[in-house]
Amino acid sequence: MLRHPTLNSMIRVAAATAALAVPGSRALPSHAPGSLPASSTVATPATADELVERLSNAWFARDLEGYLSLWDLESPERRDVEAAAVRQAFAADETQLRVLSGPRPVPGSSRRAVDVQVFNATEPRARVEYWKLLLERRGARWAFVEREVGADVDGLVHLPLDPEAWRVRGVLLRLEDFELRMEDGALFRTSEAVGPTALVFVGRGRVRFSPRPAAEGEQLRQFAGSTNLDRAVKWAFVRLHPDDFEELLDTSRLQLDPDSGRRRAEALKRWNERASRSFLIDADLPRSPWWLLPNQGDALVDFPWKGKRVLTYVLAGADAEDVNLFDRDHGAKICSYPSAGRPERTRGGRQEEVDVLHHRLIARFDPRRLLLSAVDTLRLRLLAPVSTLRLRLHDDFQVSSVSSEDGGQLLFFRVREQESLVVSLGPLVGRTDELSLTVRYAGRHDPTSIQQELAQLFPEPRPAYVEQALLTRPPLVYSSRTAWYPRPAEEDYATLEAHFDTPEDLLAVTGGELVSVRTAQGRTRATYELREPGKYFSAVVGRLEDLGMRQLGEQKVRGFGAPRTIGETRKQMVTAEELLAFYAERFGACPYPVVNHTLAEATVPGGHSPPGLVYVQRRPAALAAQPLPEDPANFSDMPDFFLAHEVAHQWWGQGVAPASYREQWLSEAWAQYSAALWVRHRKGEGAFRSMLDRMAKWARRYDESGPIHLGYRLGHLAGDLRIQRAVVYDKGACVLHMFRQVLGDEAFFGGARSFLERHRYAKATTEDLRAAFEDASGLDLGPYFEGWIYDTGLPTLVWSARTGKTSGGHETTVTVQPRGLPGPLPLEISVRTDEGWNARRVVLDPAGSSWTFESPDPVRDVRINENRGILAETKRVRRLPARPQR
Numbered sequence: 001m002l003r004h005p006t007l008n009s010m011i012r013v014a015a016a017t018a019a020l021a022v023p024g025s026r027a028l029p030s031h032a033p034g035s036l037p038a039s040s041t042v043a044t045p046a047t048a049d050e051l052v053e054r055l056s057n058a059w060f061a062r063d064l065e066g067y068l069s070l071w072d073l074e075s076p077e078r079r080d081v082e083a084a085a086v087r088q089a090f091a092a093d094e095t096q097l098r099v100l101s102g103p104r105p106v107p108g109s110s111r112r113a114v115d116v117q118v119f120n121a122t123e124p125r126a127r128v129e130y131w132k133l134l135l136e137r138r139g140a141r142w143a144f145v146e147r148e149v150g151a152d153v154d155g156l157v158h159l160p161l162d163p164e165a166w167r168v169r170g171v172l173l174r175l176e177d178f179e180l181r182m183e184d185g186a187l188f189r190t191s192e193a194v195g196p197t198a199l200v201f202v203g204r205g206r207v208r209f210s211p212r213p214a215a216e217g218e219q220l221r222q223f224a225g226s227t228n229l230d231r232a233v234k235w236a237f238v239r240l241h242p243d244d245f246e247e248l249l250d251t252s253r254l255q256l257d258p259d260s261g262r263r264r265a266e267a268l269k270r271w272n273e274r275a276s277r278s279f280l281i282d283a284d285l286p287r288s289p290w291w292l293l294p295n296q297g298d299a300l301v302d303f304p305w306k307g308k309r310v311l312t313y314v315l316a317g318a319d320a321e322d323v324n325l326f327d328r329d330h331g332a333k334i335c336s337y338p339s340a341g342r343p344e345r346t347r348g349g350r351q352e353e354v355d356v357l358h359h360r361l362i363a364r365f366d367p368r369r370l371l372l373s374a375v376d377t378l379r380l381r382l383l384a385p386v387s388t389l390r391l392r393l394h395d396d397f398q399v400s401s402v403s404s405e406d407g408g409q410l411l412f413f414r415v416r417e418q419e420s421l422v423v424s425l426g427p428l429v430g431r432t433d434e435l436s437l438t439v440r441y442a443g444r445h446d447p448t449s450i451q452q453e454l455a456q457l458f459p460e461p462r463p464a465y466v467e468q469a470l471l472t473r474p475p476l477v478y479s480s481r482t483a484w485y486p487r488p489a490e491e492d493y494a495t496l497e498a499h500f501d502t503p504e505d506l507l508a509v510t511g512g513e514l515v516s517v518r519t520a521q522g523r524t525r526a527t528y529e530l531r532e533p534g535k536y537f538s539a540v541v542g543r544l545e546d547l548g549m550r551q552l553g554e555q556k557v558r559g560f561g562a563p564r565t566i567g568e569t570r571k572q573m574v575t576a577e578e579l580l581a582f583y584a585e586r587f588g589a590c591p592y593p594v595v596n597h598t599l600a601e602a603t604v605p606g607g608h609s610p611p612g613l614v615y616v617q618r619r620p621a622a623l624a625a626q627p628l629p630e631d632p633a634n635f636s637d638m639p640d641f642f643l644a645h646e647v648a649h650q651w652w653g654q655g656v657a658p659a660s661y662r663e664q665w666l667s668e669a670w671a672q673y674s675a676a677l678w679v680r681h682r683k684g685e686g687a688f689r690s691m692l693d694r695m696a697k698w699a700r701r702y703d704e705s706g707p708i709h710l711g712y713r714l715g716h717l718a719g720d721l722r723i724q725r726a727v728v729y730d731k732g733a734c735v736l737h738m739f740r741q742v743l744g745d746e747a748f749f750g751g752a753r754s755f756l757e758r759h760r761y762a763k764a765t766t767e768d769l770r771a772a773f774e775d776a777s778g779l780d781l782g783p784y785f786e787g788w789i790y791d792t793g794l795p796t797l798v799w800s801a802r803t804g805k806t807s808g809g810h811e812t813t814v815t816v817q818p819r820g821l822p823g824p825l826p827l828e829i830s831v832r833t834d835e836g837w838n839a840r841r842v843v844l845d846p847a848g849s850s851w852t853f854e855s856p857d858p859v860r861d862v863r864i865n866e867n868r869g870i871l872a873e874t875k876r877v878r879r880l881p882a883r884p885q886r
Contacts, residue, residue, distance in 0.1 A: 044140065044141040045070070045141055045142050046140075046141065046142070047142060048103035048112055048135060048142050049102065049103065050142070051070060051103075051135055051142040051143070051144070052099055052102065052103060052114055052135075054066075054070055055067070055070055055097070055099075055114075055116075055133075055144070056097060056099060058070065059095070059096075059097035060097075062090040062095070064083065064086060064087060064090060067086055068082065068083060068086075070143060070144055071143060071144045071145070072138045072143035072144070072145055073145070082147065085147075088120075089118060089120050091122075092120040092121055092122045093121050093122045093123055094119075094120070094121045094286050094287065095118070095119065095120050095121075096118070096119040096286060097116055097117070097118050097119075098116060098117040098118075098119070099114065099115075099116050100115040100116060100117055100408060100409050100411070100426070101114065101115045101408035101409060102114065103135065104408070106134065110136055110137070111134050111135065111136040111145070112134070112135050112136065113132055113133070113134055113135075113427075114132070114133045114135065115130070115131070115132055115133075115407075115408060115426060115427055116130075116131050116133060117129070117130055117131075117411060118130075118131060119285060119286060121156075121286060121287055123158060123193075123287075124157055124158040124159070124160060124191060124193050124194050125154075125156065125157050125158075125193070125194070126156040126157070126158075126285070126287065126290060127152060127153065127154045127156065128152060128153050128156065128285070128411075129149060129150075129151075129152040130149075130150040130151040130152065130411065130424060130426050131147055131148065131149055131150065132147070132148040132150060132427055133146075133147055133148075134146040134147075134148070150387075150426060150427065150429050151387045151388070151411075151424045151425065151426060151429055153292075155292050155293040156281075156285075156290040156291070156292065157194050157197070157290065157291050157292075157293060158194075158287070158290065158291070159190050159194060159197070159198050159275055159291050160190065160191050160194075161188055161189075161190065161191075161198075161200070161267065161268065161271050162188060162189055162190060162191045162192070163260070163261075163264065164256060164257070164260055165186040165187055165188045165189075165256075165257045165260035165263065165264070165267070166186065166187045166189075166254040166255060166256060166257055167186060167254075167255050167256070167257035167260075168182040168184070168185055168186065168187045168201070168203070168253070168254065169182075169183065169184050169253070170182070170183060170253070171187070171249060171250060171253050171254065172249070172250065173238065173248055173249055173301070174248065175248070175299055175301070175313070175315050176315055176322075176323050176339045176340070177209060177210050177211055177212055177323060177339075178207075178208070178209050178301070178313050178315075178323075179207070179208040179209075180201070180205060180206075180207055180233075180236055180238070180301060180303070181205055181206040181207075181208070182201050182203065182205045182236075183203070183204045183205055183206060184203050184204045185201055185202055185203010185204055185205060185263070186201070186202055186203055186257050186260050186263045186267070187199060187200070187201050187254070188200040188201075188202075188260070188263075188264070188267045188271075194242070195242025195243075195245070196240075196242055196245040197239060197240060197241065197242045197293055197294070198237075198238065198239055198271075198275060199236075199237070199238040199239075199240075200235070200236075200237055200238075200267045200270050200271050200274075201235060201236045201237075201238070202234065202235045202263045202266045202267050202270065203234070203235075203263070204232070204234070205232070205233045205234070205235075205236060206230070206231065206232055206233065207229065207230075207231050207233050207236070207301075207303050208228070208229065208230050209228070209229040209313065209325060209335075210227075210228045210229075211227075211323070211325075211335045211337065212337070212340060213337050213344075215706055215707055215709075215710060215792075216335045216336070216337050218705075218706060219334060219335055219706065219710070219713065219717060220325070220334060220335055222705070222717050222718060223332070223334050223717045224334075229325075231303075231305075233303045233304055234304065235266065235267075235270045235303070235304065236301055236302065236303045237270055237271070237273075237274040237275070237301070237302040237303075238299070238300065238301050238302075239278050239279060239294055239299065239300040240294055240298070240299045240300075241293055241294050241295065241296040241297070241298065242293070243296055244296060244297065244299070248299070274302050274310075275291075276289075276416070277302075277328070277417065278300055278302075279291050279292045279293070279294060279415075280292075280415075280416045281413045281414065281415055281416065282413060282414040282415075282416055283413035283414070295316075295317060295318065297315070297317045298314075298315055298316050298317055298318075299313075299314070299315045300312060300313070300314050300315075301313045301314075305327070309327060309329065309330070310327070310328070310329065311325060311326070311327055311334070312324075312325070312326055312327070312328055313325050314326070315339075320338060320342070320343075320346035320660075321336045321337050321338055321346075322338060322339050322342070323335070323336070323337050323338070323339050324336045328417075332716065332717055333713060333716060334717060336713075345765070345766075345767065346659075346660070352383060352488070352490050352492070353382065353383055353384050353386045353389070354380050354381070354382055354383060354386075354389055354488055354492075355380060355381045355382075355383055355492060356378050356379070356380045356487065356488055356492045356494045357379045357380060357381060357434070357494055357495070358378070358379040358494055358495045358496070358497070359376055359377070359378055359379075359485065359487075359494055359495070359496050359497070359498075359537070360376070360377040360379075360497045360499075361374060361375075361376045361377075361485055361496065361497070361498050361499070361537070362374060362375045362376075362499045362501075363485075363498070363499070363500055363501065363508075363539070364501040364502075365476075365500065365501065365502045365506075365508055365539075365541050366503065367476050367502070367503075367506065367541050367542075368503070369444070370444050370445060370446050371442070371443075371444055371445075372397075372442065372443065372444075372445050372478075372484065373441070373442035373443075374440075374441060374442070374485060375438060375439070375440050376438070376439050376441075376485050376486055377436055377437070377438045377439075378436065378437045378438075378439070378486065378487075378494075379434060379435075379436050380434065380435065380436070380437065381432075381433065381434050381435075382431055382432050382433070382435070383432075384432070385429070385430050385431070385432055386425070386429075387424065387425055387429045388422055388423060388424055388425065389422070389423045389425065389437070389488075390420055390421070390422050390423075390488075390489050391420070391421040391422075391423065391439075391486040391487060391488060391489070392419050392420065392421070392483040392486065392487055392488070392489055393419060393420075393421045393439070393441065393483050393485070393486045394419055394443075394445060394482050394483045394484060395414070395416075395417065395418075395419055396443040396444060396445040396446075397441040397442060397443035397445065398441060398442060398443055399412060399414070399421060399439060399440070399441045400440045400441065400442070401438075401439075401440045402421075402423050402437060402438070402439050402440075403437070403438050404428060404435060404436055404437050404438070405435075405436055406427070406428060406431075406435055406436075407425065407426050407427040407428045407435075408426075408427070410423055410424055410425065410426050410428075410437070411423070411424040411426060412424065419483050420489075421439070421486055423437065439486045441486070445482070445484060447476055447477060447478045447479065447481075447482050447484060473542070474542065474600050474601065474602040474603075474617065475540045475541055475542025475543075475544065475562075475598075475600050475615075476540075476541045476542065477538060477539070477540050477541075477608060477615065478538060478539040478541070479536075479538040479608060479610065480536040480538065480610070484539075485537070487536065491535045491536060491657060491763070492535070493533035493534060493535050493657075493761045493762065494533055494534065495529075495530055495531055495532065495533055495534070496510070496511070496512060496528070496529070496530040496534065496537050497527075497528075497529055497530075498510050498512070498526075498527065498528045498529075498530075498537070498539075499525065499526075499527050500525070500526050500527075500528070500539060500541075501523055501524070501525050502523065502524050502526075502541060503522065503523065503524070504519050504522050504523055504524050505524075505543060506524065506541060506542060506543060506544070507524055507526060507541075507542070507543075507544040507545070507546070507560070508526055508539050508540070508541045509526075509528075509539070509540045509541075509544060509560050509596055509598050509613065510528050510530070510537055510538060510539050510540070510596070510610075510612075510613060511528070511530045511534060511537065511538070511592065511594075511595075511596060511610055511611045511612025511613035512528045512529050512530030512531065512592075512594060512596075512611075512612045513528065513529050513530075513531070513556075513594045514526065514527075514528055514546065514558060514596070515527040515528060515529055517546060530592075530611060530612050532591060532592055532593070532611070532612070532761065533611075533761040534592075534610065534611025534612065534654065535611065535654065535657045535763075536610060536611070537610060537611070538608065538610035538613060538615075540560075540598050540600075540613070540615050542562065542600060543562055543563055544560045544561065544562060544598060544600075545560065545561055545562075545563075545566060546558070546559075546560055547559035547560060547561050547566065547569055547570060547573070550573050550574070550577055552577050552580075552581060554589070554593050555577070555580050555581070555584070555589075555590055555593055555595075556593060556594045556595070557573050557576050557577050557580070557595050557596075557597055558594065558595075558596045558597070559572075559573040559596075559597050559598075559599075560596060560597070560598040560599075561598075561599055562599065562600040562601060564601055564620070565599040565600060565601060565618065568599060568618070569597070569598075569599040572597060572599055572616065572640070572643055573597055575640050575643060576595065576597050576614065576643060576647055579640075579643065579644055579647040579648075579678060580595065580647060580650075582678060582681060583647065583648060583650075583651060583674060586674075586677070586749050586752070586753075587651045587674075587749075587752055587753055587756055588651075588753045588756055588757065590650050590651065590655075591611075591650060591651065591654060591655030591756075591760060591761065592611055592612040592650050592654070592655075594612055595612055595613070595614060595647075595650060596612060596613045596614070597614045597616070598613070598614070598615045598616070599615075599616050599617075599618065600615070600616075600617055600618075601617065601618060601619070601620045602617040602618075602619070603619070603623065604617065604619070604628075605617055605618055605619050605628075605636055605642055606633075606642060607642045607643065607645065607646035608646070609646040609647070609649035609650065609653070609654065609671075610654065611650075611654045612650075614643070614646045614647055614649075614650070615646070616642055616643055616646060631722055631725070632695070632698040632722055632725040632726040632729060632730045633725045633729060633730075635675075635691065635694075638679050638683070638687070638691065639679070639682055639683065640678070640682075641675050641678075641679065644674065644675035644678040644679070645671045645672060645674070645675040646671070648670065648671040648674035648675060649667065649671050651670075651674075651756060652666065652667050652670035652671050652674065653666075653667030653668070653670075653671065655756055655760060655761070656755070656756055656759045656760065656761075656762065656763075656764050657762070657763045657764070658711075658763065658764070658765075659763040659764055659765045660711070660765075661711040661712050661713065662709050662710065662711045662766075663709075663711065663764070663765055663766055664711035664712055664728055665708045665709070665711070665728050665732040665766075665789070666764065666765075666766065666769060668728050668729045668732065669708070669728060669729060669731075669732025669733050669735065669736055670732075670736065670752075672695070672729045672730065672732065672733040673732075673733040673736040673737065676688060676691050676692065676695075676733060676737075679691055689866075689867070689868055692733075692734060692737060692868040693868065694730075695729075695730035695731070695733055695734050696730075696734055696868065696871055698722075698725075698726035698730045698731075699726060699727065699730050699731035699734055699794070699871060700794060700873065701726060702714075702715075702722070702723045702726040702727055702731075703727065703731060703792055703793065703794050704792055704793075705723045705726075705727060705792075706723075706727065706792065707727075707789065707790055707791050707792050708727055708728055708731060708732050708735065708788070708789045708790075709766065709789050709790050710727075711724075711728065712724060712728075714727050714728060731871070734868075734871040735788045735789065735871065737868060737869070737871075738784075738788070738825070738869065738870060738871055739773065739781075739784070741825065741826045741867075741869035741870070742777075742779070742781075742784065742825060742826065743773060743776065743777045743779070744777075746776075747773070747776040747777035748773070748776075750776045751769075751772040751773040751775065751776035751777065752772070754772045754775065754776060755768060755769050755772035755773075758772065766785065766789055766790075767785075770782070770785050783822040783823045784822045784823060786822065787820075787822035788822065793820055794820065794871055794872060794873065795818055795819060795820040795821050795870060795871070795872035795873075796818065796819045796820060796872060796873045796874075796875065797816055797817075797818050797844075797864065797865065797870065797872045797873070797874045797875070798816070798817045798818075798819075798874075798875050798876075798877060799814065799815060799816040799817070799864055799874065799875070799876055799877070800814075800815050800876065800877050800878060800879050801813070801814045801815075801859075801862040801876075802815075802879070803858075803859045803862075806854065808854065808856070809854060809855055809856040809857070810854070810855050810856070810857065810858055810859055811852055811853070811854050811855075812831060812852070812853045812854075812855070812859045812862060813850060813851070813852045813853075814829055814850065814851050814852075814853070814862060814864070815848070815849075815850040816844055816848060816849055816850075816864065817848040818844060818846060818848060818872070820872075821844065821846040822846070823846060824843050824844065824845055824846065825843070825844050825869070825870055826841055826842070826843055826844070826869055827841070827842050827843070827844040827864060827865060827869065827870060828840070828841055828842075828864070828865060828866055828867045828869055829842060829851065829853075829862070829863075829864050830862070830863045830864070830866050831853055831855065831859055831861075831862050832859070832860045832861040832862070832863075833855050833857040833858065833859055833860060834857045834858070834860070835857060838855075839866065839867075840853065844870075
């Protein structure tokens with residue numbers, strides 16, 4: 001299953017949201033006309049609760065006079081308006097009124113307020129409204145005096161397929177970079193009462209897709225063998241807004257097909273396969289399930305691919321990258337980019353509507369049965385007067401309630417297969433200040449294998465090795481890969497108060513300070529506080545022991561070890577402390593003054609580094625005989641490399657977060673290069689250059705797979721994560737080393753510190769880093785970023801060296817002719833004489849350069865780029881035409 005944000009953003013929520021039954025609410029059964037109980041008009045209600053009960057009874061009975069008798073309105077005109085609204089509801093095929101909250105005082109008034117949900121269905125459409133009813137005492141009785149209409153959704157529909165079809169010959173459906181040509185066949189659609197929002201074509205057709213960006217064309221080539229898709233199809237399923245139908249198709253060419261019956265069985269087959277996959281909501285509403293209409297301008301097309309595979313084209317205006325092609329069943333995101341006229345580089349997916357400030361998360365883990373139940377209270381600030389919030393929460397979890405201190409029980413629904421929890425703010429609509437939401441949920445959830453969470457990924461060893469090597473199961477890691485707690489669709493920084501409950505032999509660890517831990521009645525309860533904002537939170541649950549805390553200045557490190565890693569964990573705590581100090585000298589103080597370090601054994605090495613937490617896996621000794629395969633991230637022979645990489649993520653990836661998946665290199669390349677700097681610090685220049693050589697080898701091997709700025713999508717289609725690690729991690733680290741040569745250490749590290757300070761606890765882009773580097777250096781780095789980050793291709797340096805005698809000794813001329821340089825670059829030239837090596841730093845012009853060196857002794861050898869300052873292929877030839885020095 002692919003949780004695709006594009007599909008998620010296409011969900012149309014009219015002014016607010018559809019409704020789901022809320023625990024604690026009251027609802028009487030809905031019914032159709034003709035089955036009415038006797039009139040509910042009885043004696044005058046003496047209490048507010050009794051008045052509300054009468055309201056429910058009158059609605060259930062569709063007793064208009066009984067309903068109106070509960071009101072005391074200011075004028076006959078007001079009564080007529082109320083009567084018209086209720087009469088319309090009572091005329092529906094089915095109607096239901098649900099009381100969401102009992103009478104509550106209205107501040108500064110003698111009135112009270114009641115929140116109700118009203119559902120009306122007249123096939124094939126339905127509508128849900130949220131009303132706030134105001135009531136007050138009038139003499140000896142209570143009466144309703146005012147009704148405020150709040151959130152509603154009027155886009156709920158059933159989608160019956162019309163038995164008739166159009167005959168289509170040469171009819172086109174054109175969307176951005178996409179074309180469905182229906183050459184000969186039948187086009188079925190939903191009924192006229194709904195409008196043509198869902199279409200099924202069966203017959204002979206053709207799909208063409210030509211992504212505009214070259215990088216996206218390359219991704220399509222890797223998937224389909226060509227930069228353009230041109231394929232014959234026998235069917236297609238389309239969703240669009242009914243009002244777009246005549247604009248997207250030439251309706252003058254549509255004629256009723258008198259022989260549509262012979263294709264109807266095929267159309268129904270495709271309908272049954274595809275209709276439930278798009279815009280279907282799970283909600284406790286009468287006559288469910290219901291579908292939502294796409295936004296106007298949005299569209300979705302499913303069409304067959306090779307074998308039984310189905311591809312989906314989506315146009316979603318709410319997303320910055322609104323053009324998408326993907327395979328939902330196989331989780332393959334093939335193309336994703338902005339349509340023409342939109343900015344090519346954006347800060348993220350969608351405009352943020354909410355800022356979550358704090359989570360108070362109470363979670364009970366039962367890892368042996370993979371059960372998790374939790375209550376998460378989110379304190380948030382609305383950034384716009386919205387009527388709904390969309391949160392991410394894995395589909396494994398069943399939500400029992402969503403509530404607010406200010407608004408009581410709130411309405412919500414789940415969008416099927418999209419990990420979405422859509423919450424109506426109800427009485428909170430229009431608020432732009434801080435408020436809280438409490439979400440209660442539970443389910444059986446198997447978190448993504450930690451191997452997919454690690455910075456370093458390797459194949460699993462054979463089962464026989466695992467059984468012998470591992471005495472205890474590695475911890476479960478609940479992380480950002482699966483939405484195990486509710487959070488905004490776009491990652492957001494927030495603080496955390498976590499209360500974790502586990503079986504007594506297990507402990508749950510997260511980022512932040514361990515406030516307390518106690519064991520009683522067979523359970524262990526640990527409380528943590530992360531006082532600095534984090535973009536997401538993880539929980540490591542396993543057989544772990546608290547090993548205490550080390551502190552150097554303001555920085556604290558607390559260790560948690562598994563049964564066989566306690567001694568090594570204590571050693572790594574010392575190393576982690578040294579790493580934090582080493583990075584602080586270069587990048588400023590660690591964003592998280594308390595870092596919890598956890599070490600466990602597993603079949604593969606690696607690590608995971610959420611805010612305030614560093615988790616490292618080591619291989620047990622029994623697996624040492626089984627060598628790890630060659631991999632861009634396999635630096636297991638380097639001391640503490642995995643730990644150095646993960647600790648660096650506290651700055652790069654957590655202190656500042658990539659604004660989108662395309663900016664992943666701001667996290668991974670910086671962590672990789674930081675770890676290389678640590679190796680240089682501990683092992684010397686030779687080890688550092690060896691590491692750069694290994695990174696360069698992988699970068700050259702996979703450079704043409706796509707630019708660094710493609711992020712996690714590199715290797716995604718091929719199912720080969722080595723491509724991503726080679727380009728984003730290793731090539732990215734080499735690029736940072738080149739920037740360091742261009743800028744010099746002072747501007748490079750000064751720009752890095754400035755970038756981290758400007759965007760502390762926020763999301764940032766490549767252009768933000770470029771601005772920081774340019775401010776620090778005074779240079780225009782545009783061409784370098786274009787060539788190294790946004791494009792593919794590596795430079796080539798063809799060079800020669802000629803040596804001869806002069807009257808004063810010897811003269812050596814070095815000539816370099818480069819290809820693919822984005823601008824002038826520093827180059828190190830090393831000349832060896834009898835006295836040893838002498839290195840000079842020169843500037844290489846993109847058009848080529850020559851330099852002459854004089855020495856009293858004969859020159860024995862010449863080398864270039866020994867400091868790996870340029871990620872390039874170098875080729876020495878016997879002779880090149882010398883160029884004047886520039």
